[in-house]
Amino acid sequence: MAARDCPSIHIIHCDLDAFFASVEQMDNPSLQAQPVIVGGTAGSRGVVSTCSYEARAFGVHSAMPMAQAHRLCPRGIFMPVRMSRYQEISQQVFAILSQYTPLMEPLSIDEAFLDVSGTEALFGSPERIGRQIKEQVKSELDLIISVGISYNKFLAKLASELGKPDGLRIITFDQALEVLKPLPVTRLWGVGDKGKQALHHLGLYTIGDIQTLPPGWLEERLGDSGRHYWELARGVDLRRVEVQQERKSLGREVTFSEDVSDMETLQNHLVFFAAELCSKLRKDNILCSTVTVKLRYRSFKTITRRRTIAPSHADLVIGEVADELLRQSYSGEPPLRLLGLSLGKLSKADAWEQGSLFQEERKNYDLDQLMDSIRQRFGLEAIQRGNLVKGKDFEK
Ligand code: TTP
Numbered sequence: 001m002a003a004r005d006c007p008s009i010h011i012i013h014c015d016l017d018a019f020f021a022s023v024e025q026m027d028n029p030s031l032q033a034q035p036v037i038v039g040g041t042a043g044s045r046g047v048v049s050t051c052s053y054e055a056r057a058f059g060v061h062s063a064m065p066m067a068q069a070h071r072l073c074p075r076g077i078f079m080p081v082r083m084s085r086y087q088e089i090s091q092q093v094f095a096i097l098s099q100y101t102p103l104m105e106p107l108s109i110d111e112a113f114l115d116v117s118g119t120e121a122l123f124g125s126p127e128r129i130g131r132q133i134k135e136q137v138k139s140e141l142d143l144i145i146s147v148g149i150s151y152n153k154f155l156a157k158l159a160s161e162l163g164k165p166d167g168l169r170i171i172t173f174d175q176a177l178e179v180l181k182p183l184p185v186t187r188l189w190g191v192g193d194k195g196k197q198a199l200h201h202l203g204l205y206t207i208g209d210i211q212t213l214p215p216g217w218l219e220e221r222l223g224d225s226g227r228h229y230w231e232l233a234r235g236v237d238l239r240r241v242e243v244q245q246e247r248k249s250l251g252r253e254v255t256f257s258e259d260v261s262d263m264e265t266l267q268n269h270l271v272f273f274a275a276e277l278c279s280k281l282r283k284d285n286i287l288c289s290t291v292t293v294k295l296r297y298r299s300f301k302t303i304t305r306r307r308t309i310a311p312s313h314a315d316l317v318i319g320e321v322a323d324e325l326l327r328q329s330y331s332g333e334p335p336l337r338l339l340g341l342s343l344g345k346l347s348k349a350d351a352w353e354q355g356s357l358f359q360e361e362r363k364n365y366d367l368d369q370l371m372d373s374i375r376q377r378f379g380l381e382a383i384q385r386g387n388l389v390k391g392k393d394f395e396k
């Protein structure tokens with residue numbers, strides 16, 4: 001490929017180093033350079049959320065049981081999670097990042113993608129922007145953010161991971177295959193325990209092993225995931241940086257006190273969430289056009305699945321779409337720590353002529369309204385549609 005055809009490196013991935021622990025160190029300077037371990041205390045979930053790099057030297061890491069962290073690092077400074085504080089700082093970091101481009105996609109509490117293809121004239125090369133971001137986050141918030149730069153999202157994220165701590169790493173088109181080659185297959189975005197096992201079973205341990213396969217070979221064996229892995233292994237990822245346009249959305253989620261993998265329990269939560277959210281929509285005469293289900297695994301990996309639907313605020317419609325999204329994206333493993341449902345692309349229902357509803361929809365609408373009035377008097381759990389509820393627990 002001629003140099004001018006090489007994809008430009010315009011995607012930046014930013015991820016704070018040891019985020020929760022760094023905030024604790026920032027708020028209390030005596031903790032600087034100490035092995036700080038943040039996580040659930042006895043009686044709560046009892047796992048490490050994260051720890052400072054000083055504690056990582058002892059082998060402590062995220063999702064490790066606290067008791068084990070105590071054994072590995074008896075001199076560690078153990079601190080509880082202060083989520084609202086981290087969220088506050090997260091907002092400040094995103095505010096800094098959004099100064100460099102309108103195309104920003106937050107990915108989790110401490111990481112985001114930026115597409116800076118349109119803002120180079122203003123701020124300079126992506127590398128220069130990356131350096132400025134690091135300096136600004138350090139000077140304004142006293143936090144260290146790692147930056148990865150490449151020509152697509154997968155490689156930008158990989159670059160920031162490989163550069164940690166305090167990284168600024170660039171992966172160009174010419175370097176991509178060589179950088180990827182020696183890495184274990186688990187570095188491919190989306191390869192979890194199950195994917196790893198499937199790939200190992202086929203004798204594929206490094207990304208280089210996948211790079212040499214002929215096109216179609218992995219897809220024939222692993223379906224869509226196989227094609228996806230093969231493309232990533234060759235440095236191909238066409239996903240765009242997606243700015244959240246629907247500012248207006250309505251959501252509900254639960255963090256389970258114990259991880260859940262039972263499908264019926266999960267389905268029931270979605271039914272209740274759908275009922276609660278739709279009830280609110282109907283009260284304000286609002287319809288939604290997207291339904292998003294969010295799953296967070298024990299490892300903290302989070303996935304969302306979204307579907308666009310004809311505008312609706314019917315329990316039955318939203319409940320069924322949510323149920324389908326869950327079943328398509330989850331088969332009971334690994335256990336979930338969080339489940340969420342959100343309804344987006346909200347619009348006023350004024351244009352929605354209730355008189356023109358088909359008979360079936362009209363029946364559903366009347367039934368929903370009847371249920372709303374019962375719930376108003378006796379609470380959300382007083383009544384649900386029998387065909388949706390599976391008769392299991394509901395955790396608030
Ligand atoms: P990460 O960015 O994965 O981890 P980190 O910022 O602590 O460390 P680094 O990026 O330098 O490797 O996650 C961001 C925060 O999310 C982390 O500070 C705490 C929280 N978290 C958990 O609570 N449990 C987890 O298992 C993980 C991975 C993260």
Ligand code: MG
Pocket residue numbers: 015016017018019110
């Ligand atoms: Mg981080």
